[in-house]
Amino acid sequence: MQTSLVKEGAIDAIPTVLGYASIGLACGIVSVNSGISPLEMGLMSLLVYAGSAQFVMCAMILAGAPLMSIAVTIFFVNLRHFLLSLHTATMFQENSLGSNLFIGSFLTDESYGVLLRKHLEHPKVSPDWMYGNNLASYASWVMFTVLGNLVGSLIPNPEQLGLDFALVAMFAGIFAGQLEAMARQLPLKKIGLILLSVFVAYMGLGMVVSSYIAVLIATLVGCFVGVMVDD
Numbered sequence: 405m406q407t408s409l410v411k412e413g414a415i416d417a418i419p420t421v422l423g424y425a426s427i428g429l430a431c432g433i434v435s436v437n438s439g440i441s442p443l444e445m446g447l448m449s450l451l452v453y454a455g456s457a458q459f460v461m462c463a464m465i466l467a468g469a470p471l472m473s474i475a476v477t478i479f480f481v482n483l484r485h486f487l488l489s490l491h492t493a494t495m496f497q498e499n500s501l502g503s504n505l506f507i508g509s510f511l512t513d514e515s516y517g518v519l520l521r522k523h524l525e526h527p528k529v530s531p532d533w534m535y536g537n538n539l540a541s542y543a544s545w546v547m548f549t550v551l552g553n554l555v556g557s558l559i560p561n562p563e564q565l566g567l568d569f570a571l572v573a574m575f576a577g578i579f580a581g582q583l584e585a586m587a588r589q590l591p592l593k594k595i596g597l598i599l600l601s602v603f604v605a606y607m608g609l610g611m612v613v614s615s616y617i618a619v620l621i622a623t624l625v626g627c628f629v630g631v632m633v634d635d
Contacts, residue, residue, distance in 0.1 A: 406532045413536025420514040421544040432552020438466040445553040449546040457481045488516045499531050510538035594633045602626040
């Protein structure tokens with residue numbers, strides 16, 4: 405393992421870490437209302453490690469939902485990670501199976517977005533770089549969710565601080581950087597067509613299925629359109 409590349413990946417993950425600072429604190433604060441202790445919050449972040457899923461878990465625990473119902477719901481919330489991991493594996497085809505499993509296990513929407521930006525600029529991405537990207541995000545998420553749980557009683561209404569918007573803002577920042585890099589390589593007409601197909605699919609499906617399923621199917625539609633317009 406090349407330490408310099410791991411460090412470089414961790415540095416590139418700084419926008420994700422900053423986003424996790426606010427959204428992780430918000431998640432920790434929400435968990436207090438669900439009766440979750442700092443130790444339980446730490447274990448949840450270490451083992452589940454999924455921002456949106458952990459928010460859902462806290463809400464379902466507060467509502468007294470049965471364990472099986474929580475497990476099935478979290479499975480569907482995180483189903484998109486199958487797609488993310490499959491695509492990520494194509495960027496590390498020369499990597500060992502164990503290394504790819506390690507990368508996939510710590511992959512999130514945000515670290516995947518940072519990877520896409522890196523891949524656009526440097527087609528051959530080092531697995532060591534990805535280790536740094538993933539692990540910096542992982543460590544910060546665990547730290548900030550536990551910290552949020554500890555200080556939760558001091559911030560009873562996180563919405564007033566805008567913490568609930570942190571996840572959206574972080575995605576917007578990552579998407580803007582990725583779109584800028586894509587625009588240097590692909591015609592804007594093709595990019596617009598892909599984005600339009602995702603938008604139309606999501607808005608249409610959102611009226612008949614859950615938002616999680618709509619996101620998954622809209623992503624597949626976007627992938628299909630992307631392949632069709634690719635030269």
